[in-house]
Amino acid sequence: MSAFRVQVEASGSRGAAMVVARAFQLPLEEARRLLAEPRVLPRDLDEAEAGRLVEALRRQGVTCAAVPVVGRASAVCGRHPVLSAERPCEECRALVCVLCQGAEGRALCAGCAARRVRRTRAKWLRVSVLLGVLVGLVLWGVSRQRSRDRRLTWERPLEVAVVLLARGEVTPEVRGAWEKGVERLGDWAAREAGRYRVELGRPVRFVLAGPVSGGDFRFEPPEDTGWWARLRQAHRWSTALAAVDEEAGVSSRPWDARIYVVLEDAQEGGPRLVEGMAEAGGTMGLVRGVRGDTGLTLELTAVAHEFFHCLGAADAYDAEGHARVPEGLVEPGREPLYPQPAAEVMVGEVPLGEARGRLPESLEEVAVGPATARALRWTW
Incomplete structure (x- = not known):
């Protein structure tokens, strides 16, 4: 049986995002991300499903069309199993979808993304602690120096x-x-x-x-x-x-x-x-x-x-x-x-x-x- 995908123009319509969210069983915010730029939506559909999605999107004013998938069916994303995987994770090489790509185009699976967040938080925690210690030492040094300098006022023996x-x-x-x-x-x-x-x-x-x-x-x-x-x-x-x-x-x-x-x-x-x-x-x-x-x-x-x-x-x-x-x-x-x-x-x-x-x-x-x-x- 032939598989199809839907090619869409970018749309900021809430209605269009709701159509994609219901069709792909995704949160509304992730559906909006899929419609944020022109693309072929990363999910293989049969001909009838593709036709229904195209019709629903056109009613929301989205320019779109069903296109046949050439070759074998794509693997699915581990984090979004309803979507097709397009790239390997940069760290563990597991296949991920377009929603798993960061703002800089980096592809990370759910586990690696969570570990990177933890490492980033730990790094900033260490930096914050070191900065706190440094500030404390500077303040202590300034206070100590001022105390020493007060000796030279000769206001007391x-x-x-x-x-x-x-x-x-x-x-x-x-x-x-x-x-x-x-x-x-x-x-x-x-x-x-x-x-x-x-x-x-x-x-x-x-x-x-x-x-x-x-x-x-x-x-x-x-x-x-x-x-x-x-x-x-x-x-x-x-x-x-x-x-x-x-x-x-x-x-x-x-x-x-x-x-x-x-x-x-x-x-x-x-x-x-x-x-x-x-x-x-x-x-x-x-x-x-x-x-x-x-x-x-x-x-x-x-x-x-x-x-x-x-x-x-x-x-x-x-x-x-x-x-x-x-x-x-x-x-x-x-x-x-x-x-x-x-x-x-x-x-x-x-x-x-x-x-x-x-x-x-x-x-x-x-x-x-x-x-x-x-x-x-x-x-x-």
């Missing part, structure tokens, strides 16, 4: 915890020297701020804590200077220092900064090693000092140096450790320029001449130069 860490015994004499030392450091900060007319009697309050053992903490910069190595080192330090804070009793209150001083034995026959590092604009600094020292000039200078790093001040020495001109000088306009009267705190050396200097012998020989004062917003 800043509080700094100086935490001593030592593997071996710290004698009462050394502990007492540190107690007096942080007091001297507070006096020094008040003196230097006063030189720049900062109207806050004692701008920094240094509070001593420890000594504690330090647990697993090691003052060892990463050999690799890449960002991933620095990130891993920062994570290890953060974990170890959280335990240090608990042991030292400084974890229960907020601090404007915490400076950890790792006291180690001096190398026999070698130089006294005092060095440090700090997070620029951050809240944490590290200093390596000598366990048996009671003079503490170098250690206290390093504590002030790393704390000022936390407030945004930059190093003012060159690759050889000598003061850069003019930012590394306490009096850059001095005539003659050398010798300088004191060591700039972000250098730590009293300049005696070009590329020459000596270590300060007391805090009286350490001062804040104009460049550092501007970074601290003590002057403009």
Whole structure:
């Protein structure tokens, strides 16, 4: 028996869509899609069925005609079994009809279409979650930075915890020297701020804590200077220092900064090693000092140096450790320029001449130069 199909011109008539919906047992919206453009309707009919459909569509004003199907009958669509399949599904190759083709002409069976929708939803969910996390991190970072920047308004005294860490015994004499030392450091900060007319009697309050053992903490910069190595080192330090804070009793209150001083034995026959590092604009600094020292000039200078790093001040020495001109000088306009009267705190050396200097012998020989004062917003 011969099979026929109905060739139609496009029609937006609701009546024509209802005729096709009843004839093909389709939802009205899908029948409208079949009539949205000129086509041969994708269903094989016998001659009588085709004639009745043509007559009904013509009554609705649709230009149409029955055309014979050449060749074997077509396979049917798995999603619309009343319609003939015309293309394979792009993903599983199952045959699908024209209604299973998307707006871009892509053919998908019902199962693959549902999976694609689920994948798309999952993708956008992941993107939304990542965007939410990113926005949260940005807001947290902005809030944190604003909180740090408020330190430089100098509307209140800043509080700094100086935490001593030592593997071996710290004698009462050394502990007492540190107690007096942080007091001297507070006096020094008040003196230097006063030189720049900062109207806050004692701008920094240094509070001593420890000594504690330090647990697993090691003052060892990463050999690799890449960002991933620095990130891993920062994570290890953060974990170890959280335990240090608990042991030292400084974890229960907020601090404007915490400076950890790792006291180690001096190398026999070698130089006294005092060095440090700090997070620029951050809240944490590290200093390596000598366990048996009671003079503490170098250690206290390093504590002030790393704390000022936390407030945004930059190093003012060159690759050889000598003061850069003019930012590394306490009096850059001095005539003659050398010798300088004191060591700039972000250098730590009293300049005696070009590329020459000596270590300060007391805090009286350490001062804040104009460049550092501007970074601290003590002057403009």
